[in-house]
Amino acid sequence: MSVWVGIDLGTQSVRAMAVAGDGQVLGTASRPLTSHRDGPRHEQDPEQWWRELAAATREALRDVPPEQVAGVAVAATSGTILLTGPDGRALTPALMYDDRRADATRANEAGARVWERLGYRRMQPNWALPKLLWLLQDAPAGARLAHQNDFVNRRLVGHEVATDLSNALKTGVDLIEERWPSEVLDALDVPADMLPEVVRPGARLGVVCAAAAEETGIPAGTPVIAGTTDGCAAQLGAGATRVGSWNSVLGTTLVLKGVTKELIHDPLGVVYSHRAPDGSWLPGGASSTGAGVLSRDLPGRDLDALSAQAADRPGPPASVTYPLVSRGERFPFDAPGAEGFTLGSPADDVERYAAILLGAAFVERLCFDYLDLLGAPVDGEIILTGGATRSAYWTRLRADVLGRPVTLRENAEPALGMAVLAGGDPERMIRTRAVVDPSGADLTEPYLRFVTELEGRGWLDPAPARHARERTAR
Template sequence: MLKDEAGGERVWVGVDIGTQSVRVLAVTEDGDVAASGTAPLRGTRTPQGRHEQDPGAWWTALGAASRSAVAGLRPGRIAAVAVCGTSGSFLLTDDAGRPLTPAFMYDDARARDEAAEVQAAGARTWARLGYTMQPSWALPKLVWALRAGLPGAGGGAVRLAHQPDHLVSRLVGHRVATDSSHALKTGYSPADGGWPGAVLDLLGVPEQVLPDVVAPGTTLGRIGTAGAEHTGLPAGVPVVAGMTDGCAAQIAAGALEPGQWNSVLGTTLVLKGVTDDLLHDPSGAVYSHRHPDGGWLPGGASSVGAGAIADRFPGRDPRELDALAAARTGVPAPLYPLRGRGERFPFLRPDAEGFEAGTFADDAERHLAVLYGVAYVERLSLDHLRSLGARVEAVSLTGGGARSRLWTQIRADVLGMPVRLPEQSEPAFGMAVLAAARGSVRRSARAMVRTREAVDPRPDRLAAADEGYQRMLAELTGRGYLPPHLTPGAGREHDHRSRT
């Protein structure tokens, strides 16, 4: 299909406000990327675990990325826009939407004390929803901010705006509702369809600080004159409520049916899938978003990931390390490639630390151990989800780690099942699919999402990969990190991996 102005087919625009950049994609109804744009972002981090960004920089980057993407498109082609952001990132604004604080980012961990207080105050509510409040989540950080004496945060018309809320309000020219996906880590109950008023009262959080909540895909407004001038997007185009970046990547991968899972391997590892019923995880490591079409999107975010390569081999090209490691035929000793201290998924252990349970002959062998170590955590995550009653029938791989052919093959070997590589895997693509949904994101995904390649496990490597996994479980168990149902030999009735 033609992608130029003469073709005239409609496009849907997806926007991803990431940690390091803003990405904008314009996508046709059959999944072709007609245009794209990007602009960089920077933040401020401290050794105390704080991570802030300037909301004004988001707006500037959105304008630059959007203008780059739509410059060659006829305005009448653009049908709708959706925006995703990082989960748990927000700022406080006044009633007119002007920022009163910097943005508290998704991994800002300043609210450790407040997280314990929030967990205690809403223990029954959070248990019913199947998760545990964590310091990086938005509600503990909101409690911290309201108590911190920040300019304007102590009274008056103080409003919480999640990352996309703030930008969409500027696009359309008025305050907007948030979506249930971004609201989850602020304490919103997708099961009850509301904010937990009694818990908020105990915490001293006025409910008027929080936005109204709508389902993903709901029209929030239409691009106004100022938004159009800044971004190049035409005035009057609808902007629909998005989802968090992890859910957006899941949509991009087309993992939207029960039993389908998407594993995003970037700096860290994020796993999300689909279930008909809400999963209840007594450990609190799993949390679930609402599926836009009904059902649930459970998953979790580990602290292992591709960032472990840069941690261990600063300045080295991962492709060079892959080439060296590919010549090795054995499975190395277990290496738990935790980044920093503390694990969030598939088990919650704030005191967990990475380890090497053996020696490595050289960098190639150590690199191979990192690749296997992440794959073991990925399999452990799926085993944990199986133990809670989830089906695991198909796995797609996205994120930067999926660009490594060696790593993809190792992950298929360790999981013991084929893995699928989508043609497009960016969260911005997922937002374009959601913008085109018109009532069913599954339907739009079937038309727009394509598979680039499927990778099967190697039959001659399955036994060695399984042995390596069991050794990793034994090491984690010996350190007291694993709950009983994840220890070696436990829960085998949930193990339905195919063996080729």
């Protein structure tokens, strides 16, 4: 029996999972990670990544016979980078995915035509290329760029490794030609010899070396497979890998990721696409709305009890809240000045709770309406993951708003996605927990009222608002 090791190197923790070919989890472990935040600065110690990864994999593999381990892959946070020396040792702290000290102006001026061709139009200050330019101001000779999982993959194999296209997206890699855009990077004075080679996720990088085996418990000689970003890893773990299928992750915020044959171009720049291991495209976007509003607006309340009480009340919620976790929206529209609001007057905490859930479901529906406007196929399976799926009431409400069945998985962690990418069979390893059908409740009128409110406030452009109305009327 073969066993694959998936590793999710996140912001708050590193998680390792040993998964058998039939999907049985034979071992799992996690270790916390610490960060330093100061205004726009967000840093981590790369050496801590390695120490805690090694501790987590040793524990996860404690009861797994070494001869059964068939491969390992690592997922990491998108846009997290550092500089290393030629020996792979860190020269700088890691600038995390949301570090915003850099300015994207130079990157956008030099790469405008390439970013336009790649569909996302422009980079944000927290993307990796602006951060690389910031680091280059004080970079010593011989410094090399490393993404978060590049750093630990090098430790695993004991020599230089290629980076994967998924993690290199925010560093400006040309995903169509699958190479660094040398004309752009030359204009930005990025030395070509500081950039790693690029490969697709799923490519073999090497094998675990003896020194790494001693520290991690992963047997020497185990194939090390190029991973992805954490969002793509979660999509793989959810099994959203067929054209037209989508993984909707609703936790603190909402993230949608799907599969298309062709590259999607978004005039607003709120949707961008990764490249899948098979060469197809993985478009997606991240909203600033989500369940994070619940703990802020209903502090100390028993959310499970509120969910049960909301489910007992007849009919859909009478009010709807636009549940922005923080000021500004990123998807399905770009509105830095957007703020949360409530339509209606909730009478108690149960109604306030239900209004937040309904608003998140409306944003989710609007995301799909916008993706449909861009030409993305949205008629496949919709797989819901994230903390919101713990509420049966919320899941049914989302199915009602979408007007179609939704799928829940037994396990859709990024670490499982990496175990699949490392060589496991997704048909056997990814298991469905339930398919939830809509109840038949008609939420058309409150949804369109919500869309009209977003348009009236100047946040949602007329074209996507009109398309949402037309699609709802079909």
